[in-house]
Amino acid sequence: MTTQSVLDKQSIVVLSLLAAVAVLVPVLNGLAVPGSALHLSDHLVPLLGKYICFALLALSVDLIWGYCGILSLGHGAFFALGGYAMGMYLMRQIGPRGVYAHPVLPDFMVFLNWKDLPWFWYGFDVFPFAMLMVLLVPGILAFIFGWLAFRSRVTGVYLSIITQAMTYALMLAFFRNNMGFGGNNGLTDFKDILGFPLQSASTRRVLFVLSVAALGAGYLLCRWLVGSKFGKVLVAVRDAESRTRFLGYRVEHYKLAVFTISAMLAGVAGALYVPQVGIINPSEFAPANSIELVIWVAVGGRGTLAGAILGALVVNAGKTWFTGALPEFWLFALGGLFIFVTLFTPRGILGAGQGLWERAKQMLGSKPSRSSFSGGGVVP
Amino acid sequence: MSAPVTPTLLYLDDITVSFDGFRALNSLSLAIDHAEMRAIIGPNGAGKTTMMDVITGKTRPDQGTALFEGSHDLTVLDEAAIAELGIGRKFQTPTVFEMHSVEDNLLLAIKDKRGPFLTLFSRRTTLERERIEVLLERIRLTAHRYRKAGELSHGQKQWLEIGMLLAQEPKLLLIDEPAAGMTDQETADTAELLRDIAKTKAVVVVEHDMTFVRDLNVKVTCLHDGSVLAEGSLDAVSANERVVEVYLGR
Numbered sequence: 001m002t003t004q005s006v007l008d009k010q011s012i013v014v015l016s017l018l019a020a021v022a023v024l025v026p027v028l029n030g031l032a033v034p035g036s037a038l039h040l041s042d043h044l045v046p047l048l049g050k051y052i053c054f055a056l057l058a059l060s061v062d063l064i065w066g067y068c069g070i071l072s073l074g075h076g077a078f079f080a081l082g083g084y085a086m087g088m089y090l091m092r093q094i095g096p097r098g099v100y101a102h103p104v105l106p107d108f109m110v111f112l113n114w115k116d117l118p119w120f121w122y123g124f125d126v127f128p129f130a131m132l133m134v135l136l137v138p139g140i141l142a143f144i145f146g147w148l149a150f151r152s153r154v155t156g157v158y159l160s161i162i163t164q165a166m167t168y169a170l171m172l173a174f175f176r177n178n179m180g181f182g183g184n185n186g187l188t189d190f191k192d193i194l195g196f197p198l199q200s201a202s203t204r205r206v207l208f209v210l211s212v213a214a215l216g217a218g219y220l221l222c223r224w225l226v227g228s229k230f231g232k233v234l235v236a237v238r239d240a241e242s243r244t245r246f247l248g249y250r251v252e253h254y255k256l257a258v259f260t261i262s263a264m265l266a267g268v269a270g271a272l273y274v275p276q277v278g279i280i281n282p283s284e285f286a287p288a289n290s291i292e293l294v295i296w297v298a299v300g301g302r303g304t305l306a307g308a309i310l311g312a313l314v315v316n317a318g319k320t321w322f323t324g325a326l327p328e329f330w331l332f333a334l335g336g337l338f339i340f341v342t343l344f345t346p347r348g349i350l351g352a353g354q355g356l357w358e359r360a361k362q363m364l365g366s367k368p369s370r371s372s373f374s375g376g377g378v379v380p
Numbered sequence: 381m382s383a384p385v386t387p388t389l390l391y392l393d394d395i396t397v398s399f400d401g402f403r404a405l406n407s408l409s410l411a412i413d414h415a416e417m418r419a420i421i422g423p424n425g426a427g428k429t430t431m432m433d434v435i436t437g438k439t440r441p442d443q444g445t446a447l448f449e450g451s452h453d454l455t456v457l458d459e460a461a462i463a464e465l466g467i468g469r470k471f472q473t474p475t476v477f478e479m480h481s482v483e484d485n486l487l488l489a490i491k492d493k494r495g496p497f498l499t500l501f502s503r504r505t506t507l508e509r510e511r512i513e514v515l516l517e518r519i520r521l522t523a524h525r526y527r528k529a530g531e532l533s534h535g536q537k538q539w540l541e542i543g544m545l546l547a548q549e550p551k552l553l554l555i556d557e558p559a560a561g562m563t564d565q566e567t568a569d570t571a572e573l574l575r576d577i578a579k580t581k582a583v584v585v586v587e588h589d590m591t592f593v594r595d596l597n598v599k600v601t602c603l604h605d606g607s608v609l610a611e612g613s614l615d616a617v618s619a620n621e622r623v624v625e626v627y628l629g630r
Binding site for chain 1: 436438458459460463464468469471475476477478479480484487488489494495496497499500501502544548
């Protein structure tokens with residue numbers, strides 16, 4: 001068969017776990033008696049939702065890095081752009097309820113003495129338009145950026161550096177007040193989405209479930225992509241780019257396609273993230289964010305998709321605990337983790353776990369099965 | 381440009397390539413006929429690999445003509461377009477997709493549409509399946525079809541790469557040092573395989589192993605300093621005094 005089944009063992013495990021989370025979290029938050037051991041407090045729902053969005057972002061990075069060898073150190077930019085598109089919709093929903101009570105202009109524009117809405121804010125009061133922009137803005141930026149970079153055959157560390165420069169440039173641009181995106185305060189004070197108040201627990205539960213659904217759909221999309229012949233070409237490009245060219249494949253077209261898809265996935269993650277955390281500001285473009293999310297993927301296991309999800313969840317849960325308990329040590333812990341993973345478990349948590357599993361099975365005498373996690377594997 | 385009428389499959393004329401003033405190819409001229417096998421010999425730095433780079437579109441010559449089938453100008457096409465015209469290339473060190481199975485390596489090489497959207501929705505056809513069976517048989521890797529290519533021995537990788545070349549259904553195969561690192565038996569088998577391929581396709585083989593070149597028993601071109609030093613049967617070329625001086629050694 002050309003395409004390995006999208007619903008293999010790994011997919012079933014991942015999707016079942018996601019489905020369980022999508023049911024359990026709202027139930028434990030909404031139905032369990034507050035104060036009981038089972039009850040999930042209200043502030044945890046958007047926090048978990050945030051992790052889920054990060055997992056989708058990590059998935060988008062794994063798609064290009066794990067399967068096509070494109071190490072983007074600027075993927076936070078696409079996440080932030082998707083977030084800004086959602087933020088602009090939410091800002092326009094505030095309407096006259098802002099501090100300055102202007103019927104159309106968001107507060108920061110009134111504050112800057114602007115008289116008219118800038119043209120690029122038009123249409124963002126319409127939800128479907130804003131959602132289209134969530135996909136198109138990161139997608140088009142990635143397409144233009146990728147077209148220039150891949151056509152010139154910029155690869156490896158040089159590509160990583162220019163993606164880093166891209167997100168840094170965007171951060172500086174968005175910090176400026178006259179860009180029209182709220183300067184360093186960004187967009188915040190959101191009230192409601194499609195008429196539902198963002199502060200209410202039920203809206204948050206719905207947003208959580210939607211995030212999990214988006215992660216599941218994103219996972220299936222990636223799984224389908226990497227399982228097709230297209231995905232095999234991506235791995236071929238990753239492992240022997242010039243061989244692929246001499247076989248007659250236009251490598252730059254493949255890179256461009258997967259880079260654009262990945263940027264759109266990151267945009268969706270950003271759009272789901274913003275209503276749950278209640279703010280989007282230029283710090284989301286910070287290069288350090290983009291580097292951190294590469295670490296999530298490395299920790300979880302590059303080139304496995306499931307590993308990216310796992311890594312994002314584990315590292316972010318660790319970050320929440322650490323920044324509460326030992327705030328000044330978090331960056332050391334993150335750096336240490338990255339070094340540990342690179343040196344001792346180059347295939348990440350998932351790869352290490354899988355290795356132990358295979359060994360255990362061999363010791364029990366059953367013959368080793370063909371691994372279901374072998375989606376791409378990675379040459380270190 | 382009106383295409384000059386050339387009876388040859390590959391026609392190189394007056395090709396010059398310089399890297400920072402160093403002339404890797406110096407007005408090189410070469411013609412390869414349909415279904416001809418040619419062995420290229422010459423000392424290191426003679427320009428053998430650069431010549432292949434020019435033919436496959438990796439390097440643009442500073443001057444000269446490179447025509448395929450008399451009408452396709454190879455100096456303006458990229459690697460992918462040249463591969464589609466029907467020129468396949470095997471690298472000096474075996475280059476296969478190590479993380480893919482042997483079968484998938486062949487699948488990726490099989491002549492088919494190469495665009496991203498077409499591969500996304502492509503299904504393996506019965507015809508392709510049959511082609512892969514035949515190829516696996518021919519390169520003697522049927523038993524290893526599900527193994528990762530990275531696990532194969534050096535000689536098997538060389539053969540897999542030759543198989544990938546055949547899967548492309550090229551008209552011209554450029555083969556860089558196929559016998560490097562092979563045992564004597566593998567070398568003899570490879571020579572036989574190449575002779576068999578050359579019955580229907582043009583094959584250009586770059587090789588240092590003179591026993592292997594003798595096994596091939598074909599016309600030989602000796603390159604030196606980026607141009608052709610001598611051309612003819614191996615015996616004639618080996619007898620050439622300049623060839624002896626620069627390459628074979630006294």
